[in-house]
Amino acid sequence: xxxxxxxxxxxxxxxxxxxxxxxxxxxxxxxxxxxxxxxxxxxxxxxxxxxxxxxxxxxxxxxxxxxxxxxxxxxxxxxxxxxxxxxxxxxxxxxxxxxxxxxxxxxxxxxxxxxxxxxxxxxxxxxxxxxxxxxxxxxxxxxxxxxxxxxxxxxxxxxxxxxxxxxxxxxxxxxxxxxxxxxxxxxxxxxxxxxxxxxx
Numbered sequence: 001x002x003x004x005x006x007x008x009x010x011x012x013x014x015x016x017x018x019x020x021x022x023x024x025x026x027x028x029x030x031x032x033x034x035x036x037x038x039x040x041x042x043x044x045x046x047x048x049x050x051x052x053x054x055x056x057x058x059x060x061x062x063x064x065x066x067x068x069x070x071x072x073x074x075x076x077x078x079x080x081x082x083x084x085x086x087x088x089x090x091x092x093x094x095x096x097x098x099x100x101x102x103x104x105x106x107x108x109x110x111x112x113x114x115x116x117x118x119x120x121x122x123x124x125x126x127x128x129x130x131x132x133x134x135x136x137x138x139x140x141x142x143x144x145x146x147x148x149x150x151x152x153x154x155x156x157x158x159x160x161x162x163x164x165x166x167x168x169x170x171x172x173x174x175x176x177x178x179x180x181x182x183x184x185x186x187x188x189x190x191x192x193x194x195x196x197x198x199x200x
Contacts, residue, residue, distance in 0.1 A: 003191040005069055008046035013063040017100040021066060027074045027107045028190050032114030033124055034080030037144040040177040041114065042067065042077055045187065052077060064101065073109070073194055081124050102137060110138050110193040112186070117143035117157050117174055121164045129165045140189060141167055147176035 014020055030038050039052040046069060065077040078098065102108075111132055115125050132139040141161065149157055154174050162169040173189075175182040 003188050005046050005187060007071070008048055008051055008067050008069045008075065010051065011066040011068050011074070013065050015063045015097065017097065017104075020064075020101070020104070021074065024107070025068070025072070025074055026109045026194060027076050028069075028109055028193070029076045029078060029111040030114065031078040031111055031128065032080065032144075033116075033122060036080070036114045036116055037177055038077060038080065038114055041142070041144065041175070042075060044177040044180060044183055046075070064097065073190075081128070102131075102135060105135075105137060108137060109196075110140060110190065112142050113139050114142045114144050115161060115165070117146050117149055117154070117161070121161060126165060129167065133167075138193070141165060141172040142186065143172055143174040145176065145178075146174035146181050147179045 011021070012019070030042060032038050042052040043049050046067070051067060052065070062079050064079070067075040067077065069075050113125075113129060113132065115121050121129075129139070129141065131137075143158065143161060146154060158169050158172050158174060161167075161172055165172075173182050173186060175186060177183075
């Protein structure tokens with residue numbers, strides 16, 4: 001079976017944990033702070049510029065959005081973290097939803113944790129990676145917007161991210177939704193994780 005994404009469609013948005021899909025289809029999760037480029041990444045990965053809504057308004061995604069890819073796995077778009085909404089920290093709502101989701105993590109094959117390669121990770125980024133590590137949830141860090149960094153400086157940026165997040169440099173993949181840098185590599189990673197699961 002070729003490692004290509006040939007089709008993807010939106011299935012549902014979930015704000016109540018009881019509304020998660022009830023099937024046995026495995027999950028690949030996309031997580032990161034607001035404006036890190038999650039929607040652009042999903043659209044590039046799935047070769048569909050209209051699949052995930054790209055917004056300039058931070059935190060527009062406030063639910064878990066499920067996309068069925070190749071009729072084989074769900075790509076789960078998480079709400080962005082790290083902003084305030086309606087006088088109340090949306091992170092409180094975010095944390096409650098996400099923690100409940102991760103308590104039922106038997107279908108999760110990989111979490112793709114996006115960070116901005118141009119900047120040092122925020123405390124939210126660090127906390128998220130720590131949470132995944134402590135709870136033994138498989139994850140890979142993806143460093144977005146690599147096209148906006150000089151190619152010669154990418155290794156230095158990756159070293160900084162690795163040090164701050166306390167992960168191995170080899171566990172961080174720089175990518176660009178604008179130039180498709182390493183999109184094929186990430187696609188292959190997803191299919192590798194799916195092939196190693198009990199669903200195959």
